[in-house]
Amino acid sequence: xxxxxxxxxxxxxxxxxxxxxxxxxxxxxxxxxxxxxxxxxxxxxxxxxxxxxxxxxxxxxxxxxxxxxxxxxxxxxxxxxxxxxxxxxxxxxxxxxxxxxxxxxxxxxxxxxxxxxxxxxxxxxxxxxxxxxxxxxxxxxxxxxxxxxxxxxxxxxxxxxxxxxxxxxxxxxxxxxxxxxxxxxxxxxxxxxxxxxxxxxxxxxxxxxxxxxxxxxxxxxxxxxxxxxxxxxxxxxxxxxxxxxxxxxxxxxxxxxxxxxxxxxxxxxxxxxxxxxxxxxxxxxxxxxxxxxxxxxxxxxxxxxxxxxxxxxxxxxxxxxxxxxxxxxxxxxxxxxxxxxxxxxxxxxxxxxxxxxxxxxxxxxxxxxxxxxxxxxxx
Numbered sequence: 001x002x003x004x005x006x007x008x009x010x011x012x013x014x015x016x017x018x019x020x021x022x023x024x025x026x027x028x029x030x031x032x033x034x035x036x037x038x039x040x041x042x043x044x045x046x047x048x049x050x051x052x053x054x055x056x057x058x059x060x061x062x063x064x065x066x067x068x069x070x071x072x073x074x075x076x077x078x079x080x081x082x083x084x085x086x087x088x089x090x091x092x093x094x095x096x097x098x099x100x101x102x103x104x105x106x107x108x109x110x111x112x113x114x115x116x117x118x119x120x121x122x123x124x125x126x127x128x129x130x131x132x133x134x135x136x137x138x139x140x141x142x143x144x145x146x147x148x149x150x151x152x153x154x155x156x157x158x159x160x161x162x163x164x165x166x167x168x169x170x171x172x173x174x175x176x177x178x179x180x181x182x183x184x185x186x187x188x189x190x191x192x193x194x195x196x197x198x199x200x201x202x203x204x205x206x207x208x209x210x211x212x213x214x215x216x217x218x219x220x221x222x223x224x225x226x227x228x229x230x231x232x233x234x235x236x237x238x239x240x241x242x243x244x245x246x247x248x249x250x251x252x253x254x255x256x257x258x259x260x261x262x263x264x265x266x267x268x269x270x271x272x273x274x275x276x277x278x279x280x281x282x283x284x285x286x287x288x289x290x291x292x293x294x295x296x297x298x299x300x301x302x303x304x305x306x307x308x309x310x311x312x313x314x315x316x317x318x319x320x321x322x323x324x325x326x327x328x329x330x331x332x333x334x335x336x337x338x339x340x341x342x343x344x345x346x347x348x349x350x351x352x353x354x355x356x357x358x359x360x361x362x363x364x365x366x367x368x369x370x371x372x373x374x375x376x377x378x379x
Contacts, residue, residue: 001017001018002372002373003017003023003371004016004347004372005030005369006316006369007368008359012038014030015316017314018313020314027375027378029372033354033356036061036356036370041368042359045075045341046076050075050341051075051098051101052101054105054339054341055072055104057339058070058072058339059108059109061337061354062109066335067335067336067352067353068243068334068335069243069248069251069328070111070249070336071250071251071289071329071336071337072251073255073340073341074101074341075255075256075340077094077254077257078121078257080094081094081211082211082212082256083210092261098257099254099264105252111248111249111250112225112248113249113250113251114249115264116232116235116288117258117262118254118255118258118278118279119256119279120260120261121214122199122212122213123199123211123212123213124144124201124211124212124213125199127165127202128165128196128201128203130147130149130203131203133152133153135150135153137149137194138150138301138303142281143202144196144201144202144213145196145214145279145300146196146299147300148190148299148301149190149191149192150192152192165196166195166196167196167216169194171191172189172192175276176189179273179293188298189295189296189299189301190301190302193299194301195275198215198216199213201213213279214279216279217258217277218277219268219270219271220232220268220269221266222235222269224267228267231269232278232288233288233291235288235291236289236291236328236331239251239328240328240332243332243334251288253340256280273293281345283295283299283300285345286324286349289349290324290326290328291328294324297324298320307319307321317348320344320348324348324349327351329352330351335377336351336354338352338356339355339356339357340358341357342358343358347369352373353374354378355370356369356370357369
């Protein structure tokens with residue numbers, strides 16, 4: 001049973017991760033993680049101390065757990081640039097700060113730390129409103145590039161084909177063909193997927209104004225110390241190979257940063273297939289962690305609300321109804337940790353023994369959550 005520990009400053013609750021129900025645990029692992037959360041309150045998504053929180057929390061956890069692998073996410077610069085008007089020099093300071101924190105972690109932990117940039121940000125220029133369609137559109141506040149389309153009329157097809165903010169409309173069969181899937185793989189794929197052009201974004205339900213959005217980057221940077229990788233799905237194999245050889249490794253994602261701003265020597269790898277490019281988010285995390293494309297299970301256009309009822313498992317794991325069994329943390333037999341300021345992604349997408357993440361929703365700081373997946377390794 002995986003345990004989650006919720007921390008809202010001066011209040012903590014242990015719950016069963018799958019059911020979300022409160023439970024009791026006085027195991028040494030639980031007490032250790034409770035103390036970790038108490039010592040490191042989260043400052044907020046856009047706070048300048050947010051990336052330092054990742055480093056400090058990870059180093060504290062390393063001192064107490066001694067893992068061979070760490071998975072980190074530095075996201076403060078991504079949130080700040082996405083929603084806050086920043087002068088170019090100020091943005092450079094935010095990005096430089098993220099690389100400085102990754103370097104501090106590497107020096108203090110002694111781990112070989114491979115860095116991955118998740119892609120450039122570009123100005124949000126063209127809002128795409130799909131509310132007037134005869135059919136149904138499904139969008140997400142955190143997915144600018146893709147929208148699912150259902151029951152389109154002939155008028156819908158005609159209007160969408162001429163929309164200036166769209167780069168293409170692809171069918172379910174097109175997606176299955178691109179990713180090598182069969183009919184059984186298409187359950188969660190929309191009938192059609194709308195793909196935004198650079199600078200275009202689908203209007204979700206968020207009241208916050210988008211200023212910058214991910215660029216549909218064909219390639220993303222990977223620090224040269226990892227070695228050559230052709231695709232983001234190859235990163236996992238490189239990490240596991242080095243771990244199997246006895247090297248202590250860390251993988252740090254620097255969010256909202258592409259090749260132009262990457263602060264260390266780097267190579268590049270493909271960030272998708274053909275027209276499909278990952279933007280910073282859960283699907284990109286999963287592609288890196290599992291070494292495969294998760295488009296069939298989770299994509300920007302599926303009708304996630306059909307799963308969201310009172311009996312939904314994993315109520316603290318966002319849209320997810322299961323924890324992937326083939327993440328990098330699951331594949332590594334040694335001890336592993338994950339720490340990041342990208343909310344639920346750390347426990348859902350990494351599969352590490354112990355994860356610590358901000359419990360923030362739509363930039364509202366609600367505290368912290370830690371998940372213990374493998375108590376047996378901590379005994």
